[in-house]
Amino acid sequence: MAKKSLQRYLAKIGKEFDVVLTEENYKEVILEEVESPPALLDYLRDYMEKNEPTLEWGCLMFLFIKADEEKYVPDIEMYYKLLARYPPNWFTEVGMAELQLRYYGNIFKARDGFFKGLELRPDNAHCHYNLGYIYHLLGVFNKSFEHYEKAVINHQTANKPKELKARSLYNLAVIKISVERDYEEVERHLKEALAAMPRYPEAKRALKQLRRWK
């Protein structure tokens, strides 16, 4: 039975993506497909070493990555469920959390998913950034602030470190201005955001507006 499904996955991958997965190459193919920052590649290498997954895992992971790239929800959910028989991994947990948030608007489920992501990769900036965003939506600004701060501290683990740092700093400024009206801190955060990402129109606009108010 398992063999049959494996053959089916291999055939699908060959036909749709022109890729031949084998016992020998699937780990390398997965790492190539993820195309992410060194920290995530190290994590996946480590995951594969520790958990010794099978070729079937390789196929499912490959198909999950492709579904995630195409944002095709039914396939993302299907491959996530099929991967549930293997130890959880950060990439799929965070992919599902993003789906819960952006597609379904299930904020609490998304929050739980990003926390699971943090259990698997502690201090991960991407998870902290999303938790900052989720707590902002939940109206829990102290926790939102905490997570954005942690995203700034750990920004090097992110896919686009400078952009994530700048966006986190901008969001910290938004909280400071809405909740505390602390204009000095707002200015500091906006300046730091622009130092990390000079081409950031929202931050430029906000800083200009702030100077008019002061």
Added chain:
Amino acid sequence: MRRGIASGDGESGTLQHFNFSFPTKESAEKVGLIQIECYLNIPATELNNRTPYEDVVLNKSATNFFNTFPVIKEAPLFEYYQQILSLSEKEFAYKSVYSKTGGVLNIFNPQIRESMDSELKTLFSRCEEEKEAIRLWKDRPSELWSNLPPKLVWAGGGKIERELILDFSQYLTRMVRRKEFDTRGDALITAIQHLRVWQFQPNEICSGMAPINAIIKEREEIYERKSAFFKENHIECDFV
């Protein structure tokens, strides 16, 4: 965004109707429930300056209230009134908080269940007595309800929040006019982002205060009133 019609009882007792856009059917329905929840906390001269809530608790039935305000029986939201006013012993137990709307700040939240309340779970496991856990839990800001503590969710809103929900509905409708959304998540998140901006903007309805502060202040006053009422009538309640 879904368009919906909500109605509320105006000062004169007539019904006011308005059109608005909300991201989901659930949130559009919640507008009506929040209005009712708030209305039940407003003292009425016809009830000897008691609130409808107090009248129903004292009479152990909503009959007197409905007879005093027969127009409600004709209202499109009458069944919601019946639903909210079917107060039983459960109303006085901590679990009743999960049947409350949480008000305008929580309009887009899903139905909150006890199983989602990790704070309460933690306190139950840490405290030797259940009562002690509930005593601590009811005062702690909760992320299930936009940082409102359970006691303020249970207390409900009042006159100001009832006006603010209409204000927010109109604000959101203006902000999302002619916008299209690809997914439910997109529509919901956009609406929540507007809510979080609106809640900090000084508002004439609450004399220039930010809605968040006015809502908390009013709920605290309602909580104090309910506490005094329960003590005066020797009614045991987990929230008092």
